[in-house]
Amino acid sequence: MQISLNTSKWYDNIWAALIFFTRLPFWRLHQPPKDCFKTVVEHWPLVGWLTGGIMAAVLYFSSMIFPYPIAVLLAISVRLLITGALHEDGLTDFFDGFGGGGNNRQCILDIMKDSRIGTYGVVGIIMYGLLLFFSLSSMPVRLASFVIIAADPFSKMVAGQIIMMMPYARTEEEAKAKVVYRNINIKAGISLAVQGLLPLALLFYLEPALMLVNWQWIIFVPCLVMYFLYLMIWRKLRGYTGDCCGALFLLIELSFYLTIVMLITINAKM
Secondary structure, rough: OOHHHHHHHHHHHHHHHHHHHHOOOOOHHHOOOOOHHHHHHHHHHHHHHHHHHHHHHHHHOOOOOHHHHHHEEEEEEEEHHHHOOHHHHHHHHHHHHHOOOOOOOOHHHHHHHOOOOOHHHHHHHHHHHHHHHHHHOOOOOOHHHHHHHHHHHHHHHOOOOOHHHOOOOOOOOOOOOOOOOOOOHHHHHHHHHHHHHHHHHHHHHHHHHHHHHOHHHHHHHHHHHHHHHHHHOOOOOOOOOHHHHHHHHHHHHHHHHHHHHHHHOOOOOO
């Protein structure tokens, strides 16, 4: 009976993550209890298997019938549709809040909660989109497809650590999604690591050439980006928000792509 209850809870938690982080109609098939949405970060990389897998498939197969730059744009667009631009909305609010709020904690929180977009948000999301497009366009289609499958879950695993590093900056009532994520225990932390690292191991297996270009940087640089963003968030807010989580994921993922492009470029010139 205990095993059955645990299995049911695990199933509900994963279903909650799929509903929370995508706009696919999973809610039509099953509606998990509200408390399950407090655990969604624990299965965030698993959702990345879905979003990254679909994005990679669109890139690979559309490149067979369209010029490669169009295939990249289609792949990015499909993920935006699947997620409802959830993380991009967070990144835009993050740029606005930390760009325009100075060192005033409450001002930063108020700006991030404001539905209107400001100058920092516009410039920031444009620059992010350009860097994402050109970094993916700089890789061969096969490599880019495998990298996407690995980068999405890995970056969500790294970004998810933020909820263990600091408290939530608002109250549950003030949260946009009306949810405050629970702290990750050891069991959930191991699960989070497996979800994020398995696709990365697959990438190195399928693309062994990456092992010859100082592959350690592919892991180190995103973790370093996470660390510096953590320091900035802690210094200014003393806590995280949902917008911070979304921004962390996208910026860490972008650093993953840029690091691979950098290593490939350096290796080609040697």
